[in-house]
Amino acid sequence: MSFQAPHALWALLGIAILILVQRYRRRPRARVWPSLVIWRTVVGEATPSKKRRRDPLLLLECAALALLALAAAGPRFDSTGAGRTVVVLFDEGPHMDARRGAQTVRQASRAEWESLRRSLGPKDRITEFSETGPIHLAATSLPRADLRVVVTDRDVSGRDLIVIGRTASGPNRGLDGVEMIGDSVWFVARADQDGAFSVSVGAQTVEVRPGVGTRVRLAASAPGAVTIRISGSDSYPADDSCTIEPATLVARDDTGSRFVRAALFGAGVRAQENGEPDLIIANDGGTTVSGLVRGAECVAPPGVFQALMLEDCTWRGARTRRGAGLLMWRDRALAQWGDPRTLWLGLPVDRDWDEHGTLAMLIDAAKQKRLRERAGDAQLSAGHFVRPAPRFVSTLGTDRPWDGRLPERGGERTVESSLRASLALAALLLLLFYVRAIVRAR
Amino acid sequence: MESPFDDEFRRRLEALKRLVARALAGRGGVGRSTLKERGGRVEFEEHRPYVAGDDPKDLDWSVYARLETLVVKEFAAPSEAHLLLLVDRSDSMKLWEKERALLQLAAALAYLGLASGARVACVSSRGGSAWVTGVERFSELLDTLTRLPSGGVADLPAAVKRAPPAGAGRRTAVLLSDFYEAEETARALAALRSKGAHLVCGQILAPEEVSAPDVAAIALTDAESGEALSLELDAETRTRFSRAADEFIEERFRIAGRHGARLVQVPPAEDLLHRVERVIVGTGR
Numbered sequence: 001m002s003f004q005a006p007h008a009l010w011a012l013l014g015i016a017i018l019i020l021v022q023r024y025r026r027r028p029r030a031r032v033w034p035s036l037v038i039w040r041t042v043v044g045e046a047t048p049s050k051k052r053r054r055d056p057l058l059l060l061e062c063a064a065l066a067l068l069a070l071a072a073a074g075p076r077f078d079s080t081g082a083g084r085t086v087v088v089l090f091d092e093g094p095h096m097d098a099r100r101g102a103q104t105v106r107q108a109s110r111a112e113w114e115s116l117r118r119s120l121g122p123k124d125r126i127t128e129f130s131e132t133g134p135i136h137l138a139a140t141s142l143p144r145a146d147l148r149v150v151v152t153d154r155d156v157s158g159r160d161l162i163v164i165g166r167t168a169s170g171p172n173r174g175l176d177g178v179e180m181i182g183d184s185v186w187f188v189a190r191a192d193q194d195g196a197f198s199v200s201v202g203a204q205t206v207e208v209r210p211g212v213g214t215r216v217r218l219a220a221s222a223p224g225a226v227t228i229r230i231s232g233s234d235s236y237p238a239d240d241s242c243t244i245e246p247a248t249l250v251a252r253d254d255t256g257s258r259f260v261r262a263a264l265f266g267a268g269v270r271a272q273e274n275g276e277p278d279l280i281i282a283n284d285g286g287t288t289v290s291g292l293v294r295g296a297e298c299v300a301p302p303g304v305f306q307a308l309m310l311e312d313c314t315w316r317g318a319r320t321r322r323g324a325g326l327l328m329w330r331d332r333a334l335a336q337w338g339d340p341r342t343l344w345l346g347l348p349v350d351r352d353w354d355e356h357g358t359l360a361m362l363i364d365a366a367k368q369k370r371l372r373e374r375a376g377d378a379q380l381s382a383g384h385f386v387r388p389a390p391r392f393v394s395t396l397g398t399d400r401p402w403d404g405r406l407p408e409r410g411g412e413r414t415v416e417s418s419l420r421a422s423l424a425l426a427a428l429l430l431l432l433f434y435v436r437a438i439v440r441a442r
Numbered sequence: 443m444e445s446p447f448d449d450e451f452r453r454r455l456e457a458l459k460r461l462v463a464r465a466l467a468g469r470g471g472v473g474r475s476t477l478k479e480r481g482g483r484v485e486f487e488e489h490r491p492y493v494a495g496d497d498p499k500d501l502d503w504s505v506y507a508r509l510e511t512l513v514v515k516e517f518a519a520p521s522e523a524h525l526l527l528l529v530d531r532s533d534s535m536k537l538w539e540k541e542r543a544l545l546q547l548a549a550a551l552a553y554l555g556l557a558s559g560a561r562v563a564c565v566s567s568r569g570g571s572a573w574v575t576g577v578e579r580f581s582e583l584l585d586t587l588t589r590l591p592s593g594g595v596a597d598l599p600a601a602v603k604r605a606p607p608a609g610a611g612r613r614t615a616v617l618l619s620d621f622y623e624a625e626e627t628a629r630a631l632a633a634l635r636s637k638g639a640h641l642v643c644g645q646i647l648a649p650e651e652v653s654a655p656d657v658a659a660i661a662l663t664d665a666e667s668g669e670a671l672s673l674e675l676d677a678e679t680r681t682r683f684s685r686a687a688d689e690f691i692e693e694r695f696r697i698a699g700r701h702g703a704r705l706v707q708v709p710p711a712e713d714l715l716h717r718v719e720r721v722i723v724g725t726g727r
Contacts, residue, residue, distance in 0.1 A: 028661040028672050034534035034651055035622035036664045036671055041686040043673055 004074030011069035015062045022058045057437055064430035071423035446545040447584055454714040458550055461715075462557045489513040522611035524573065525555035526639065527564045528630070529587070530619030532596035533665045538648035543710030543717065544618045545587050547644065550718045551616055552583045560614075565604045566590045567597035572606050595666045596623055598630035613639040616721060618708075621645050621694050631701035641703035644721050645694060648710050652687035654680040 003009065033039065489502060492512035500514040527548045535541040548564060552574075555562040561573040564586050571586035596619060605615075615634045621627045621643065634641055654660075654675055662671045673679065691707070698705035706720045 026658040026674070028659040029655070029657045030661045030663070031655065032537065032665050033662045034537050034540075034620060034665050036662060036667075036669055037622050038652070038683065038686045038690050039662055039671055039673075041689075042679060042682045043671065 006073055008072035008074075009069055011072065012066060014065050014069070018058065018061050018065065022055065022061075026055070057434060060430050060434040060437065064427045064434065067423045067427035067430065071420045071427060074420055075423075444542075445588065446542040447549060447588070451546050451549070451714065454546075455550060455553065458553065458715060458718065459557075462554065488516045490516055522609060523555075523558070523560035524608045524611055524613045525551070525560045525562045526605050526608070526613065526615040526634075527552060527562065528598060528601045528605070528615060528617045528619075529564060529566050529590065530596045530598065530601075530617075531566045531568070531590055531592035533593050534596060534620055534622060535646070536592070537665060538650055538710060540620065540646050540648055540710045541592065543708065543712075544644075544646050546714055547646075547708065547717045547721065548587055548616075548618055549584055550714055551721060552587075553577065553580050554718070554722070556580055556583075561608070561611075563606050564590070565601050565606075567600035567604070568594070570601070570604045570606070573608070596620075596626065598623075598626050599633060602630050602633045608637075613637065614642065615639040616642045616644060617703075618644045618646060620647055620651075621697075621705075624693060624697060627694070628697050628701065631698065631703050635701050635703075641698070641701065642721060643694075643698050643703050643705040644708045644717075645691075645705055646708045646710055647691070652684075652691070654683040 489505065490513065492501060492514050496514050502513050502515050505511065505513050529544055529548050531541060531544075535544055552562045552564060556574065556577040556579065559575075561575050562583060563573045564571050564583055568591040569586075570590070571583060574583055598617065598619060617627075617630065617634075619627070627643075631641060631643070657675060659674045660672065662673075663669070664671075695705050708717050708720055712720075
């Protein structure tokens with residue numbers, strides 16, 4: 001058993017204090033009495049066992065204090081030895097209905113999970129709950145053994161949260177996307193859709209043309225001046241006739257899946273070591289879209305990540321939606337809003353797809369800082385950030401930023417809260433019993 | 443211990459004197475404050491025919507109204523009354539102002555005895571006075587009460603032995619004590635009873651000593667013997683103590699009853715006049 005706030009266990013020292021106080025209170029008070037005639041009668045009636053009995057009120061005090069301390073400490077039970085609790089989130093979004101061969105992604109992911117579950121130990125406890133937000137489960141292509149490595153080697157405890165993302169042939173497949181959230185929550189990064197879109201920047205300069213429903217915000221230009229120009233246009237070749245405006249952003253659907261199901265929310269450009277910028281766009285559907293911005297130019301020192309952001313950008317025929325989200329570069333999530341060193345290309349698009357609302361993938365402050373440092377130091381390796389490792393979590397279905405807590409619907413959190421509440425209630429009942437006993441004693 | 447006969451005591455004693463004077467005035471008129479001043483005629487005995495020379499005040503006019511015969515009332519010569527005050531000045535009386543209350547009560551009773559013409563004596567187990575008569579000698583009794591040796595254990599039979607020999611007449615003995623020792627109390631009462639005395643026991647008990655103190659544990663020391671006793675005081679023990687105290691008091695009532703004595707309880711914190719009233723009237727329970 002472990003505790004969320006182990007320092008609260010110091011309150012158990014209060015038991016010793018209670019005992020000392022009790023001993024002080026029970027010390028004999030010296031009194032001169034006119035005669036012991038009456039007292040001798042009393043002593044004659046007393047039985048030795050009654051003389052030595054313990055004070056039940058003290059026991060009540062100690063028990064109540066111990067329960068309060070335990071409740072404040074927030075106990076939770078490890079899976080070590082007794083089995084672990086694995087919490088699995090299932091994405092129930094409509095994009096899970098995408099077909100993948102003979103079955104849908106949802107069916108495939110369920111089947112995958114079933115096999116994974118069978119591989120767990122007999123004492124392992126599994127908490128499954130569905131999540132309609134974009135923390136999702138898709139048919140995972142992870143080898144079970146690999147996931148087990150994640151679960152075991154990284155000391156997944158009872159609070160571990162395994163979010164199995166949609167992984168396939170995209171750049172986010174595998175465990176590369178596993179990033180740590182907090183101390184014990186693991187995130188299997190959302191994976192690319194099968195045959196993911198690839199978006200790239202065709203030139204070093206990206207130009208954004210105003211007047212086409214696009215507003216460009218240059219958040220920062222350091223460490224090197226960035227000139228972004230998006231020029232040219234190319235319609236999105238999907239079968240829903242979706243056209244991205246500004247038209248300079250062209251996405252290619254490698255798989256033929258319906259791009260309309262994947263609303264774009266964010267994009268960024270990065271100057272590669274060879275000077276070629278990459279543009280990564282993430283959406284809130286769990287699909288990382290990489291694509292190509294034709295004619296765009298990005299001027300930045302090689303290896304330094306820069307980004308741009310567009311707000312109120314629309315696709316033709318779609319509602320405008322504010323917001324942006326996760327910027328992915330290859331299999332890494334790099335993004336945040338408002339990073340002064342990043343310039344976001346936001347493509348808030350609503351294609352009558354209101355499933356999730358705004359996605360806000362946020363990185364905590366420390367990660368932001370490190371990300372900036374990393375970007376500033378151009379810590380790149382073979383085209384990757386050495387370890388971007390952003391912490392992020394989705395606040396699903398809301399526009400609230402992540403406050404560092406797990407989603408309220410998390411089952412385990414409920415269990416912990418219930419345990420705490422039970423302990424506190426037990427302590428309260430003991431205190432009431434104690435007060436009643438005191439009153440009766442008087 | 444400060445003198446029990448302080449200003450407050452004297453004020454209460456003055457009030458007692460006024461009550462006595464008022465009572466006597468109701469019996470004989472203003473100015474005839476003592477029985478002695480009334481010629482010793484204190485008890486009606488019989489009628490006899492009027493003869494010349496008889497005091498007209500002695501004529502019984504109610505008889506004349508009915509029978510038209512002059513008769514005079516004859517009074518018997520009073521027998522001499524004795525009031526013996528046996529006081530317990532042992533160590534057990536030194537707590538909770540019990541000794542002070544005892545001395546004040548004894549003094550007030552002595553005054554009443556003197557005022558009613560009785561012979562009064564005060565004794566304890568370790569000293570005492572001779573018979574004293576007349577209110578003008580009240581201060582002698584006060585001095586005696588003050589000088590009586592205090593401390594030690596209670597020994598009422600010894601006090602009885604120290605009582606001065608009494609002459610003919612009614613005898614009343616008032617014992618003032620907490621009466622913790624049952625056997626000695628019985629012996630003292632038996633001895634006084636054998637002398638034909640009318641017996642009154644004033645049991646001076648503080649409320650504190652018949653209720654267990656509100657502490658978790660107590661180490662007791664007997665004020666007289668020095669015996670020690672320690673015990674825990676839980677609710678059950680308190681209840682047992684309360685029951686034992688009730689039984690203790692009941693037992694003292696039974697002892698007094700067996701010897702023809704009247705026992706009254708006298709709380710030491712009570713007003714002096716109330717304490718006196720309890721002893722005289724017997725409203726001590």
